[in-house]
Amino acid sequence: MNCKQLNTVNLEEVLLSLGHLPKKQNEKEAWFLNPFATENQASFKLDKRQNIWYLYSEGVGGNNIDFLKKYFNYSINEILSWASEKNFSSFHQQAKIEKPNYQITEVAEIQNWNLKKYLYERGLSQRSFKFLKEIKFTINNKKLYAVGFENLSGGWELRNSFYKGSIVKKDISIIRNNSNQIFVFEGFTDAMSFIELEDIFDKDILVLNSISMLENAKKYLQNYTDIFLFMDNDNAGLKCKNDILLSFPEAKDCSKIYKKYKDFNEYFIAERHNLLAGSD
Incomplete structure (x- = not known):
């Protein structure tokens, strides 16, 4: 699932999956209590026809991506990973499976000085290095490198001074x-x-x-x-x-x-x- 596809999911279904029920609704719109904070009056408006939201108590709004970024404080990759696990009924999976735009070219012990510097700046020492790897990879043919932390599915959480993301499969x-x-x-x-x-x-x-x-x-x-x-x-x-x-x-x-x-x-x-x- 990509951003464009996620924004086609009915936001009402997203809200229901998170336990938020409308206080009032009609064919055009639905009103909810603020999903981001505690309030007594419904100030969160969902425009059903345009599938967009607006929170009057804070003066903010947007699409599904905007909502989930504010709700979870997630990165885009994390939002898409969360959404792909939900199997929303309003999302019709594309028959064609897109080819991944990344490739891992090397997994090694951490040697790159810039990566060591990044870890030192996070307060970490050689004691932590044995749990981490130096990952060289490409995204859309752009060569990158990062500190890698492996998950149970063989995927990698990647971090460096200018990049935060994950590749392969997301897992704990x-x-x-x-x-x-x-x-x-x-x-x-x-x-x-x-x-x-x-x-x-x-x-x-x-x-x-x-x-x-x-x-x-x-x-x-x-x-x-x-x-x-x-x-x-x-x-x-x-x-x-x-x-x-x-x-x-x-x-x-x-x-x-x-x-x-x-x-x-x-x-x-x-x-x-x-x-x-x-x-x-």
Whole structure:
């Protein structure tokens, strides 16, 4: 599914899949409570004929892509991955399967200085490197390289100073140490930050790689007696955390540890800086 195809899906069906029901509607339009915040009066208008939305309480609107970007705080790739898992009835899958526009040309240990510099800037050291790879790839014949973190389906989360994306198949990642405890993170830099802080790393780690992978993650979480959640401190992270807590009420929310920061990596960088400054 691409952006143009996703925007043909009925937005009403998207809203229903996320648990949002209209407060009033007719043939032309439907009104919902604000999906992005708490409110008592419906100010979110869906134009059924044009399949666009407008939120009067905030003065913003747009198409399906605009809605999902604001709702989840996702990248375009993450939005398309989420939507492809939903099998919306209003989307008629094209018979022709498009050829991927990417190609992996090399998977190796991290040697490129620019990639090492990127990781150092995220507070990470050689201790994290064994969990990561240097990926050389092309997109539309453009040669690129990035830090790669592999998922369970053989796909890769890719990061460098100017690129954030994924190739092959989207999935969760798990680092196993045969523990009955599992620590859950949204992104791999958060997970690597946790590993950097551990004197002895002997826990299992699950990285969502995208909140759209939450249902996949739940299948693995049910195998653990202790679940520790390190979700981002934003709306998408809050929704994800609450969803997990509904399924696993005994899971422990650890976000208070870094409540002043967007995510665990940002907290880790700040704490590391404070420690280094204090040692001067």
